[in-house]
Amino acid sequence: MNDFLDGGVHGAVDLDGSGRSAGAASAAAAGGTDGARHARQRPGTTRTEAARDVDVLVVGAGQAGLSSAYHLRRTGLEPGRGFVVLDHAPRPGGAWQFRWPTLTYGVVHGMHSLPGMELADADPTRPSSEVIAEYFDAYERAFDLPVLRPVDVHAVREGDDGRLLVETPAGNWATRALVNATGTWERPFWPRYPGQQTFRGRQLHTARYRGPEEFAGLRVIVVGGGASGTQHLMEIAPYAAATTWVTRRPPVFREGPFDENRGREAVALVDERVRQGLPPLSVVSVTGLPSTDAIRRARAEGVLDRLPMFDRITPDGVEWSDGRRVDADVILWATGFRAAIDHLAPLRLREAGGGIRLDGTRVVADPRVHLVGYGPSASTIGANRAGRAAVRDIRRLLAGEPVAA
Missing domain, CATH: 3.50.50.60 (FAD/NAD(P)-binding domain)
Structure with a gap:
């Protein structure tokens, strides 16, 4: 696994412009x-x-x-x-x-x-x-x-x-x-936000997530609107002191089975992009999130109440341009690959x-x-x-x- 993904020390996200650490970027380039x-x-x-x-x-x-x-x-x-x-x-x-x-x-x-x-x-x-x-x-x-x-x-x-x-x-x-x-x-994707290096807590990516127990008693912000983000939140919520879900776009929860017709439609959307020489879309952007019993319970309990993307990271958490802020001990980036x-x-x-x-x-x-x-x-x-x-x-x-x- 990639050492740069661990945020076990203060501000342990040494990102370059690609969203990776300088050491990992040079290694990945190789x-x-x-x-x-x-x-x-x-x-x-x-x-x-x-x-x-x-x-x-x-x-x-x-x-x-x-x-x-x-x-x-x-x-x-x-x-x-x-x-x-x-x-x-x-x-x-x-x-x-x-x-x-x-x-x-x-x-x-x-x-x-x-x-x-x-x-x-x-x-x-x-x-x-x-x-x-x-x-x-x-x-x-x-x-x-x-x-x-x-x-x-x-x-x-x-x-x-x-x-x-x-x-x-x-x-x-x-x-x-x-x-x-x-x-x-x-190639885990780390977005860049102002103040990211100043955060005094821990930052980690899904690729280094090992389970919910390590977040016991901590305030955790989960960033990302995909399946991993929702899974992390549902696992962590019973252990953490508080959880906050932040996504760039409002999540779309898919009702009903993901049948063959839906599958073909999703594949066609992605296929059209690669035929045009564009980067592929994320899976959830074309399929939505499944509405399982566990998802419905989590939504009813408020675990999956979503906030829009913050504007900056502070030493103690995150902040929006309207002055709203959420303090945190951990930022978990479920932002894909x-x-x-x-x-x-x-x-x-x-x-x-x-x-x-x-x-x-x-x-x-x-x-x-x-x-x-x-x-x-x-x-x-x-x-x-x-x-x-x-x-x-x-x-x-x-x-x-x-x-x-």
């Missing part, structure tokens, strides 16, 4: 954020050293990466020279292994099984981090997927003979096609709108690169479908066949 992982790898190679050839390189071993690897294997590519998966995490489980222990499997949102192997009979009371990590581990073993870890991808750039050069501390790779499935967990794609920067894939324009999963600016688990494929079921589609497109590329315009 493709990783955990120095301990680098220490376990052999010293990095240089660009002049020989790179290992591979047909397809998959970066990331979460739902999207494993789905892609499964379909690569099924289409006949052999582990090793055919395809390899690089994962920077220390063990199987994708981002799920880092989730807080109180997020049990029974409350995760529509976790879909990976292709070819059902996740059945899981205990809903167990932490999702344990259940899904064990499932991913069993999946990698069952299909003999060539996952190398921990390996941090520092950069992807143009190589020789039409290949992409993938640079890592564990050696370089020369690949004919790249599936990027790095998700968002390694951004796509972890800094390592792709040398390829200059971003459009003027700030995003990467896709046709399906294929990057329009470079058909050798596919983004799986990005934009409309950011859900678990979307990642499964996107992995299959990406592999189908890549097989045509490898065969020298034209890809769709």
